[in-house]
Amino acid sequence: MKKSKAxxxxxxxxxxxxxxxxxxxxxxxxxxxxxxxxxxxxTGCGKTLLAMEFLLHGASxxxxxxxxxxxxxTAEELTxxxxxxxxxxxxxxxxxxxxxxxxxxDRSELEETGEYDLEGxxxxxxxxxxxxxxxxxxxxxxEGLFAxxxxxxxxxxxxxxxFRWLKERKVTVIMTGxxxxxxxxxxxxxxxVSDCVITLDHRVMDQVTTRRMRxxxxxxxxxGTNEYPFLIDQDGISVWxxxxxxxxxxxxxxxxxxxxxxxxAMLGGxxxxxxxxxxxxxxxxxxxxxxxATFADATCRRGEKCLYFSFEESPSQIMRNMxxxxxKLDQWEKKGRLQFHTVRAFYYGLEMHxxxxxxxxxxxxxxxxIVDPISGLxxxxxxxxxxxxxxxxxxxxxxxxxxxxxxxLTVGSNAPETSNSDVTSLVDTWLVLRDLELNGERNRGLHxxxxxxxxxxxxxxxxxxSDNGVQLKDxxxxxxxxxxxxxxxxxESRDRAQQVSRHEDVERQQLALERKRTAIxxxxxxxxxxxxxxxxTTLRIINQxxxxxxxxxxxxxEMGRSRQHDAVKQVEGVAHKIGMKxxxx
Amino acid sequence: MKNKxxxxxxxxxxxxNGPKEKKIAWDFRLYIAGPTLKAVSALNNLKNICxxxxxxxxxxxxxxxxKHPQRAEDxxxxxxxxxxxxxxxxxxxxxxxxxxxxxxxxxxxLHCEIDGMNPGPVRPxx
Numbered sequence: 183m184k185k186s187k188a189x190x191x192x193x194x195x196x197x198x199x200x201x202x203x204x205x206x207x208x209x210x211x212x213x214x215x216x217x218x219x220x221x222x223x224x225t226g227c228g229k230t231l232l233a234m235e236f237l238l239h240g241a242s243x244x245x246x247x248x249x250x251x252x253x254x255x256t257a258e259e260l261t262x263x264x265x266x267x268x269x270x271x272x273x274x275x276x277x278x279x280x281x282x283x284x285x286x287x288d289r290s291e292l293e294e295t296g297e298y299d300l301e302g303x304x305x306x307x308x309x310x311x312x313x314x315x316x317x318x319x320x321x322x323x324x325e326g327l328f329a330x331x332x333x334x335x336x337x338x339x340x341x342x343x344x345f346r347w348l349k350e351r352k353v354t355v356i357m358t359g360x361x362x363x364x365x366x367x368x369x370x371x372x373x374x375v376s377d378c379v380i381t382l383d384h385r386v387m388d389q390v391t392t393r394r395m396r397x398x399x400x401x402x403x404x405x406g407t408n409e410y411p412f413l414i415d416q417d418g419i420s421v422w423x424x425x426x427x428x429x430x431x432x433x434x435x436x437x438x439x440x441x442x443x444x445x446x447a448m449l450g451g452x453x454x455x456x457x458x459x460x461x462x463x464x465x466x467x468x469x470x471x472x473x474x475a476t477f478a479d480a481t482c483r484r485g486e487k488c489l490y491f492s493f494e495e496s497p498s499q500i501m502r503n504m505x506x507x508x509x510k511l512d513q514w515e516k517k518g519r520l521q522f523h524t525v526r527a528f529y530y531g532l533e534m535h536x537x538x539x540x541x542x543x544x545x546x547x548x549x550x551x552i553v554d555p556i557s558g559l560x561x562x563x564x565x566x567x568x569x570x571x572x573x574x575x576x577x578x579x580x581x582x583x584x585x586x587x588x589x590x591l592t593v594g595s596n597a598p599e600t601s602n603s604d605v606t607s608l609v610d611t612w613l614v615l616r617d618l619e620l621n622g623e624r625n626r627g628l629h630x631x632x633x634x635x636x637x638x639x640x641x642x643x644x645x646x647x648s649d650n651g652v653q654l655k656d657x658x659x660x661x662x663x664x665x666x667x668x669x670x671x672x673x674e675s676r677d678r679a680q681q682v683s684r685h686e687d688v689e690r691q692q693l694a695l696e697r698k699r700t701a702i703x704x705x706x707x708x709x710x711x712x713x714x715x716x717x718x719t720t721l722r723i724i725n726q727x728x729x730x731x732x733x734x735x736x737x738x739x740e741m742g743r744s745r746q747h748d749a750v751k752q753v754e755g756v757a758h759k760i761g762m763k764x765x766x767x
Numbered sequence: 768m769k770n771k772x773x774x775x776x777x778x779x780x781x782x783x784n785g786p787k788e789k790k791i792a793w794d795f796r797l798y799i800a801g802p803t804l805k806a807v808s809a810l811n812n813l814k815n816i817c818x819x820x821x822x823x824x825x826x827x828x829x830x831x832x833x834k835h836p837q838r839a840e841d842x843x844x845x846x847x848x849x850x851x852x853x854x855x856x857x858x859x860x861x862x863x864x865x866x867x868x869x870x871x872x873x874x875x876x877l878h879c880e881i882d883g884m885n886p887g888p889v890r891p892x893x
Binding site: 283285286291292293294295296297298299300301302304305306308309310327331332569636 | 798800801803805808811812834835836837839840843844845846847848849850859860861862863864865866867870871875
């Protein structure tokens with residue numbers, strides 16, 4: 183079922199790719215195959231170039247030869263004009279991929295003498311188409327017929343016939359038309375072309391010009407309806423539409439470090455989410471560029487690519503300044519990992535800036551984009567426009583999974599928590615850099631105001647730019663409130679001194695205690711020694727007494743024996759006892 | 768190339784190529800795209816005018832773009848029929864079926880060029 187539906191759609195409208203970047207996107211594949219498309223706009227808005235590119239891409243990329251019928255410029259002029267874009271018309275003509283036909287109409291040379299038609303043009307075009315089997319035809323601009331031929335009625339009838347005829351021949355046609363008063367084209371060509379009408383515009387607003395393109399009508403298909411800015415540069419025309427307004431991007435779980443270890447720690451320990459948008463706001467001189475450059479440096483160090491848009495400084499100025507904090511960005515630029523894109527904000531209109539940025543991003547395909555500062559764009563449009571533009575830029579970056587770091591200059595009178603660009607609700611992580619003014623000095627502070635999807639620190643860190651890059655320090659929070667800078671240093675050293683003296687106190691007391699213990703132990707030793715001596719003396723006395731007693735008994739016995747008394751039994755026992763003892767000793 | 772081109776000369780006898788051709792002061796070329804009604808009437812009108820004003824002094828070359836489409840580009844032809852007066856110079860171009868005789872006569876400067884010839888009224892064929 184689905185298949186057949188798709189088939190029907192395919193049949194319903196085939197499209198011929200223009201090969202022009204972005205145009206195929208907003209037309210959903212190109213111009214209607216086999217039908218005429220009207221491209222209209224004022225002088226110098228790029229009609230001829232667009233038409234020519236349609237043919238050139240068709241001939242060189244899609245194998246569809248084309249006929250360019252010019253009513254204004256000669257073949258030589260056209261060849262010269264597109265030479266600048268790197269296309270060699272003569273070669274394509276020689277290879278029968280392209281055919282240029284300059285139709286010269288000089289009203290003064292033509293006398294109308296009766297009925298006529300433009301069969302000559304048909305023959306001419308038909309022959310050109312047949313000779314190279316053309317699939318694409320450009321008529322630039324067929325309005326020349328109105329100016330060159332006397333009878334408008336005939337011209338109108340013939341143009342109508344021409345388009346029928348071209349449709350029958352199944353060639354895809356672009357015709358260009360000059361903008362008219364109150365009409366799309368001066369001669370009302372739009373009435374002949376009912377399939378696809380594109381207007382080009384070259385508008386000046388506040389002295390800034392922007393080229394825009396709009397598809398007024400495209401029968402039988404859906405198409406982007408907005409005005410899309412487009413560029414004409416050395417690559418020709420490119421349209422950079424940001425059509426996606428749907429929030430469908432994949433959210434990455436990967437984390438990438440910010441280049442500042444302490445900042446990573448504040449962001450749940452791992453840094454930003456890949457693909458997130460990070461806003462860093464702060465007043466002048468708070469170090470936004472330094473943080474941004476540190477992130478750029480870290481990105482390149484990982485081997486990824488970083489695109490740095492600067493609206494205020496030139497690349498060399500950024501690199502020189504960042505050297506002072508130890509970042510050598512030039513090495514990354516040389517390695518092609520870092521690309522600067524610097525342009526003054528007022529140089530283009532907002533849309534043009536956006537288109538330029540999108541182009542640069544699409545070409546360089548970075549992993550990280552830095553815009554420094556996004557507030558630079560504010561001067562190019564009103565707040566609403568700027569917000570919308572930044573939103574589109576962010577959506578584009580998110581779709582591509584590119585991490586974006588946008589800095590934003592907060593103007594003095596505003597609170598640091600406000601952002602002029604009013605994009606704070608769009609960003610995922612918001613870092614605020616602020617001045618902390620205390621005791622006659624200003625110091626920098628950084629805190630994470632919000633960071634979606636991660637635990638983040640709620641503390642203000644002091645932010646120090648040193649020779650070794652950006653460092654974050656804990657601010658001192660003591661009885662005197664929050665202190666930064668030299669006050670913090672002083673307070674910290676006072677703290678340290680107090681701590682030292684407390685420490686010494688304890689040590690002293692410990693020492694005293696030890697001494698006491700030693701003294702007491704010495705006393706105990708002395709007493710014990712005294713006691714021992716006393717004990718020894720006492721024991722000796724006891725011993726002497728005992729010996730004395732024994733010797734008395736022995737003497738008595740000896741005496742008795744010599745006297746031969748009868749109390750032998752008793753004495754024997756004693757003598758035996760003593761004898762034993764003596765022997766043992 | 769020349770022999771591919773249809774020729775229609777004013778007086779039948781002078782039709783052949785020959786020494787007479789050198790005397791011909793009026794050389795016309797008529798571009799048409801197929802034998803359409805307009806083409807036929809243009810040719811007839813042209814012949815009539817020439818017969819009246821330039822009998823014996825003219826030559827008409829008819830180029831059918833259907834047969835020689837490249838010539839449309841080469842000769843910068845857009846509208847048909849287109850009449851080109853090659854001789855006498857400077858070249859003049861006219862578009863249309865030549866039914867507006869006054870304009871043809873004025874456009875080709877017929878009346879003043881020819882001595883002793885009265886540019887009388889000519890009826891258009893259509």
